[in-house]
Structure formats: structure tokens, C-alpha cells
Amino acid sequence: VEPILQVSGLTTELGDPTRPALVVDGLTLDIRAGETLALLGESGCGKSMTALSLMRLLPPSGRIKAGSVRLEGTELLTLTEAEMRQVRGGRMAMIFQEPQTALNPVLTIATQIGEAVRLHQGDVRRGRETERVVELLRAVGIPDPEQRLNEYPHQLSGGMKQRVMIAMALAGNPRLLIADEPTTALDVTIQAQVLQLLKRIQATNSLAVLLITHDLGVVAETANRLAVMYAGQIVETAPVSEFFKRPLHPYSRHLLESLPEASKRGRRLAVIPGRVPPLGAQFQGCRFVERCPAAIERCRLEVPEWQVLVEGRGVRCHLAETSGPATAVHPADPK
Ligand code: SF4
Numbered sequence: 001v002e003p004i005l006q007v008s009g010l011t012t013e014l015g016d017p018t019r020p021a022l023v024v025d026g027l028t029l030d031i032r033a034g035e036t037l038a039l040l041g042e043s044g045c046g047k048s049m050t051a052l053s054l055m056r057l058l059p060p061s062g063r064i065k066a067g068s069v070r071l072e073g074t075e076l077l078t079l080t081e082a083e084m085r086q087v088r089g090g091r092m093a094m095i096f097q098e099p100q101t102a103l104n105p106v107l108t109i110a111t112q113i114g115e116a117v118r119l120h121q122g123d124v125r126r127g128r129e130t131e132r133v134v135e136l137l138r139a140v141g142i143p144d145p146e147q148r149l150n151e152y153p154h155q156l157s158g159g160m161k162q163r164v165m166i167a168m169a170l171a172g173n174p175r176l177l178i179a180d181e182p183t184t185a186l187d188v189t190i191q192a193q194v195l196q197l198l199k200r201i202q203a204t205n206s207l208a209v210l211l212i213t214h215d216l217g218v219v220a221e222t223a224n225r226l227a228v229m230y231a232g233q234i235v236e237t238a239p240v241s242e243f244f245k246r247p248l249h250p251y252s253r254h255l256l257e258s259l260p261e262a263s264k265r266g267r268r269l270a271v272i273p274g275r276v277p278p279l280g281a282q283f284q285g286c287r288f289v290e291r292c293p294a295a296i297e298r299c300r301l302e303v304p305e306w307q308v309l310v311e312g313r314g315v316r317c318h319l320a321e322t323s324g325p326a327t328a329v330h331p332a333d334p335k
């Protein structure tokens, strides 16, 4: 089956074109129907810029320099802005960390979701539109949806607002849902409920989901595969179960080791010594070298190439190369 989303060589820069900051650098990934791919990394690694590039919603100082983004076979990077508007909120929808920034404070729930319904289902008539809004609110687990239609965003709790955002995202019957830290702003109990909801909605609609997170607990609960991002590049990809058993990149190992056993959810990843390189930093060798406990001389001088070990399992590190695929792949891998 052809993937819903196929991204290849996506490269995005920000700022002054004569001294640009490369925020996404040659990113390649794909996601199939019914699959959740988690994009994991600390903040400042380029995760959100990846999402905004896919949606073509970059800030004015940003531009996509190279690559290809195909949604069900359609190249998005060459669409006109008018065509892209039909895709956004239609076949491809996005939910954000802070639902209040995406909801209009002066419009009722019914009006906002109704607008999304109208935009992507052209000829839905007025009466039918309300029915559809109620149906969407019910699908995202909002109790007594008929009673909530005339409420405004400020009358809803954080969890309810996120549910309304998800309902809006579903209005256009998307095939791909991009969720950027969808539960980070919520308290732990509500987080779990929203994650459950996302899982259920994904299964019901057989969606492809790109889940952006800094939280390994969220990855473990929600994703099938993950891609670890560092300084604008993917440094490791793996099925989630493989990753937890045997992370290959030193950065991945750091992420896992920095998790206290008792509480895997809700921990920030910033406990790793050192910082993500600043935007626009220049690199001669490996981007992780300043923080890597395994670094050798070669790491400063030579860029580690991306190596595919088996399908769906890749890593960008000189040491993974020298130890070779035979030992780098988990021996019990059933695939
Ligand atoms: Fe560490 Fe070297 Fe591998 Fe980079 S290439 S992650 S510095 S061992």
C-alpha cells in the first residue's frame, strides 16, 4: 500500500537568505494509513518547523529550499496557495499544543466547527451542518453536544478545548493528522484521556498520524514507529518496541536513560547535559558531538551518513557503522 504521507529530502531555512539557519535538513519519512509516527526530540530540534513545513504554514522569514512532500501521491510543494488551502483542514489537518491560540474567542463552538464543515464539504445545507457539528462533538467525546453548541471557547476547560480542536480537524475528513505536542499543556489525567481519544479516532478513521512530542511516555502509549530528531536531522528511526529495547544512537540512549523508571510520562527531556545547537550553527562533523559521551576524533571531522540497517530501522552515527548492521539490529527482530 502506498503511504499516505511521503516526505523526502525536506529542507527548510529561516531568516536572512545570505546567512540562513537550516532548521529542517534533508528530512525523509513516510506514514501509512492507520499508523502513528512519533517525531521525538528536545525543543529547538526542528520538530515544529517540520510540521509547519508540511502544512506550508511557515512564518514569513521561513522557506522550503528543497525536497518533496506527497500526500496520497499529490506533491504539495508545487500546489498554489489556493489549492493548499483546500488541502489544509481537508485531507490534512493539524492540532496544536495550545488550543486557545487556534480557536477564535469571539465565535461559538457551533460557528467555528460549522465553518470548518462548510469549507470542506461545500454544499452541506444549514440544517445538516448543525447535525454534522453535533456528530463531530460526539465523536470527540463531548457530553451533551447539543447543549454546548452556543458556548464560547473560554467556557471550556483545556481538555474540552483540545477536543473541540480535534473535532475541527476531523471536519474535513482528513487522511493525515499532524499533532504538535497535543497534550503537553494539559494535566496528566486529561492528557491520558486526550491520547486515548486520538488513538480511537485514528483507528476509526484509519488515519495516518504524525505525533510531535518530547515525551517518551506519550510515544510508548501512542506511536507505532518513531523518528528521533536532533539539530534539524533525523538521527534514528525505529519501531517503538525496538527502540525501547535497543536504541542505537547515543542521543536516543540519552533520552531513554534520562527517564526515571517510576514516571515515564510528563518528564521533559532537557536533563541531558548540554544544549541543542543554536539555529544556524555550522557543523563540520556530527551535530551531537559536543554532548556525546561516545564521541571519537572522527566525529568532529566527518559528517555521519544516514545508514539503513533494515527496513524502518536507520541511524546516523559513525559508531553504529563500525559495529555493523549484524550487531546493530536486534537479533530477535521478527520482521
Ligand atoms: Fe556520538 Fe560520534 Fe555517533 Fe555523533 S557520530 S553520535 S559524536 S559517536
Ligand code: MG
Residues within 6 Å of the ligand: 043, 044, 047, 048
Ligand atoms: Mg515545538
